[in-house]
Amino acid sequence: MSNLSATIEPTGHAAPASEDAMDTVTRTGSETLSMNKAINAALADVLAENPRALVLGEDVGQLGGVFRITDGLQKRFGAERVFDTPLAESGILGMSVGLAMAGYHPIPEVQFDGFTYPAINQIVTQMARMNFRTRGALPMPITLRIPSFGGIQSPELHSESLEYIFAHVAGLKVVSPSSPHQAYHLMRHAATRPDPVVFMEPKSRYWQKDTVDFDDPGTLEGSVVVRPGRHLTLVAWGGMVARCLQVAELAAEDGIDVEVLDLRWLKPIDAAGLAASVSKTRRAVVVHEAPRSAGLGAEVAQTITEACFGTLKAPVERVTGFDVPFPSGSLEAEYLPNIDRILYGIQRVLEYQRG
């Protein structure tokens, strides 16, 4: 698996953003960072602050991970705290459960989303339930990092949107950052929580640079409006947020003022934030990469409908992946919600007439 992964690893990795910055826990000011560097910085800070935080997974040590998210961490924090495991995802998650029982805060990496499937048993039957089963005696402070979603033409089972499973599992929390700023702050937040958090990193956004404001994280719970607008709310997460911002720019040229809401937390979802946005715009389109049927878009649509039924001008529209296995790279652009499909969704909502 790791060999296959390595072949699709994009080029252009530089050294860590700043060795000096990695030596300080309290970062100040702001810095332009790619998302992979931002997560790397957050992990370094978490490891520096909490001597019981551990990073483990396949190739996370000497190599620094196939996406270099853990680059330099083993060198700085030692091979006891940042360590390679055998190639076995159930083992990685099961071992993390045991480490949490021993009082540690494991931050396991599953190398690619699709390799999470061999670990589903440990995640669903053990990690998610141990706090419940033991009536709080054995909490599971585990932050599970998963490079997620499509968009980089990767091999089969390297492009899954696992919120379609994990957002339904009692005992888990699920979050996905859409920008370097969000990635840095949400990782630091998630990795200090006492509950298991699945941290879904949009791998198509790993190399996009943007400003990380270390002084002002902003709110760390719930959703955020990343572009205000008056006519319609686009709800998205992970890699789809940037695409929705592009769509909003194009729609603005036609005089359509689109609000983009980055849902961020996929469990629990921010019902109040959705209601606040849509009660203003009165129209909503939810965009996600996972297949449509029983996807998280249905939950978002129902949440909006419960809160805003009286004022909605149209049913909540879904623009999603299709009910097919994630296809090969050459068909990826046909499968993923693209700008045109999202614009069509917007058009359907705007043109909707009550029968």
Add this chain to the structure above:
Amino acid sequence: MTEAPRLEPHSTALPADELVELYRLMTKVRHLDTSAIAWQRQGILPGYAPMQGQEAAQVGSVRAMDTGRDFVFPTYREMGAALAAGVDMPEFMATHKATWNGGLYDATKYRFTPIQTVIAGSALHAVGWGHGQRLDAIREGRPETDLPTALIFLGDGASSQGDIHEAMNFAGIFKTPVVFFVQNNGWAISVPTEQQVAGGSVAARGAGYGIPAIKLDGNDVEAVVRGTRAAVEHARSGKGPAIVEAMTYRRGPHSTSDDPGRYRTLEDERRDAGADPIESLRDRLLADGTLDADAVTAIQAEAADFEEATRLAVQAQGPRPGAEMFEYVYQEQTEALKQQATQWREESEHV
């Protein structure tokens, strides 16, 4: 590749008073186990997983641990291990009473995890916990020569699960202080060991992982204690994991809803069960004069009293408040869950 060292039973024979103590524990376990089946028939328990025949394996293996600092990872058939570890029995039985899945006891107080229904799943937890003991020693600058050690229970059936391979491989790689204690009781519900364990022995698999193993008579409590002590000594001293395969026999059904008559005959059971672990120990202690008939009677009476007290406590155990469903999902409860709890309370308690 280095060959796994052979594991020899601990050289010290058990003193008479320790054997008497083990006999007392095993007698209690047998009484409670037999009674729990009756409790199920009487409607006190919805279900139970009997462990008759495995008293020596369970009591003996826990005896080899330091229950003050080690940690035990059971499956669902380890009432005997729980009793030997000192777990509060009514709180343990709460899982079979359907009071709370996992029981009501504090897993950290008794250093005994909740029962595990997805067998083999907890083997990896034991490996992770054991690795944590190594990391503790490293962080605190202690030599890794006196480590708290994990005892993992698994059966011949669980050995078929992939997680057991991953656990043994991880434990071998990380040299974690864990003892894989295999109760080979001949049956995984209805499937006999010969249709379950390729090669015929779980202990033999240790060689492939470089893990020393010992196969012993699981119906002989002294053999279990001495064999497990050797395994614990190996793991505790920082040499890595060890495997104990205790050959025993599940004398009862898989569970109170099982019917062994569909897959084995009474003749099979008589032929294959081997010596009853409790009767043979009693006979030995009577024969060498350690116990007399009066002492045996007193021990049985004590076990009967214990069973009676446990039954009364289990019967008195009421259901947990429904609010606990919502309370224990997370350490930090979510707003959505709070709202569901409120709605539940309004609609079911009419407040």
